[in-house]
Amino acid sequence: MNYRNQTRAKAKTNVFLSQNTIFWTLLASIAFFALFYVYLINATVMNTAQLGKIEELVVDTRSEISQLEFKLIEENKNFTKEYASRIGLVDVEEPVFVARNSNSGLSLNEQR
């Protein structure tokens, strides 16, 4: 009888311990996931803001590059035939054209 009571008490204690563990585990999980959720939301907001900033930077940089490109186009206009003559370049009397699509085959090595 005494042994039976002892076994019951032990079983009750195990159930209680098990319920207790589950409760605190669940509570810890809730806390963990809540904090993790807060972290993710925070990270999302931060990254979104960062993305916006970077996009703005990209647009500004592209704008600057475009200005430089157009400046380059303008500067290229100075390289005229007259300028070429001034620096000593002369027209080719008999221009030789190499057509890109004239012959795409391999040439024979005629060296012996």
Add this chain to the structure above:
Amino acid sequence: MSKDNNIRIKVVFGCVLFVAFVLIFRLYSLQIINGQEYMDAAEKKYVTKVPNVFNRGSISFTTKDGEKIDAATIQTGYTVSFNPSLITEPADVYNKLSFVLDVDAETFTERFERPDSRYAEVEKKLDQETADKILDLKIKGVGINKERWRFYPGKNLASNVIGFMGWKDEIYKGQYGLERQYEDLLNRNKEDNYENFFVEIFSGIGDAFKGRDSDGSIVTTIEPTVQSFVEEELQETQAKWNSKTVGAIVMDPYTGEIISMASYPTFDLNNFREVDDVSIFNNPMVEDVYEMGSIVKPLTMAIGLETKAVTAKTQYEDTGSLTLNGFTIRNYDKKARGVVTMQDVLNKSLNTGVAFVVNKVGNQIFVDYLKKLVAEKTGIDLPNEAHPLIENLKNNRDIEYVSASYGQGIAVSPISITRALATLGNGGFLVTPHLVKEIKYESGLTKKVSPEVGERIFSQGTSEEISRMLTNVVDEALAGGEVALPNHSIAAKTGTAQIAVKGGRGYYDDRFLHSFFGYFPSFNPRFIVFIYHTEPTGADYSSQTLTEPFMDITKFLINYYEIPPDRQLNDKGNI
């Protein structure tokens, strides 16, 4: 219920209560403690209807190597403003600001003394460095606001094509050109409901796949270096001949991609408000119609070849004039040349010759072909495309058909005639001219734009034969054959037309339109070039005024695109 359960319930209840308390406190803080501050900030944001954070998709040019250069983009800068009610010593503020800014004392005082003013701007569009210097001064009542605005790095380049943004019906939006045509796509400040970040991303991708993505940027077919060269050439032409308007189109005859579309006078897109005559904002290449003159003759000849009514060797007797329905038409020099061939009709630009072709083809067949070529709008992706004026062809009189055969009595836009003339070189297909080759969606997806090739008007044989005839025009007739290139074949034709009296009948005696078109290499052409100018002074014919700019553009394109030679002419002009 056990004691342990009570504790658990109390812990859970405590947690819930704590979270509720945090939320209520946050709400209280937002609504009551800092409510006014946020309301003021919101008010300040919407002082004007221009959204505070202006954003818009870009418009890019494409270089021949495929590199993208932004032609319309966003620029960021800073506005310096002050609140007069917070400033006690305006002279002191002015002195401090004048070390950094070039501010006029009178203007500053005038802005300061405006009654009930709480906000006045000192300077706009400042760079970051200047803004930092002003911030370092720490002047009470002086503030710096970040601003963004539409910026066109190319300034004048392709201004009529790109267009600009302005106010219409109290909305700031694209007003001309591509800015207007693609307003829905470029606009980023739509009054959409707020969406969750994730929802925005995933619904955006979904929309893009379903073709419903509404935010994007456009990549055009315009090549900036070519555009710049063509514009300079037009400016020189205008200065030399004192023309009223000058325009040019460079197009790929097979795809309809516009490489360059330019007109002069032009304007700086960043300073369009300085323009007095707003009509120069329009794009005459698309929105205006003209009687094009003799550049229509190759179309008439191609119809004759296609219907087998004539060949290049067909002969007729040129009497110098022809009377139809009581009207007499004459050759441009009023001279008769006797028995000549169809090749001579093009070489010498004989009006009586194309009248002969129309007679051989038959009026109705001729009109049917002409309608296929020019009666409809081209469908180019620019706003306000003009509808061709071909009402005269409904009169059913011989004189109307004959007039149309040499480009009088019908009026079409430059883009319309360029498309029609492209059929001569590309094997007879009607293409859809277009400026946008790619749409880059915000979601990261890219859509290639390539309109389908339209109806075939002429056969390959006709295309080759008319191209050969037009090459002969350049090699033997144009400037006496002096401008022909020994290594590259060019097919071209000039046109000179009388300008119709505006709102009246008949033509001005002293006002002409000169036009010129050509494509090269003559067989399998890379480009078609069209140039025109109105009311030039100092020369009577197009061959005198437009041969030089046409050849300059042609030589530039051959060099720039490294177009391989397609023939070898000897000193006698023979291949």
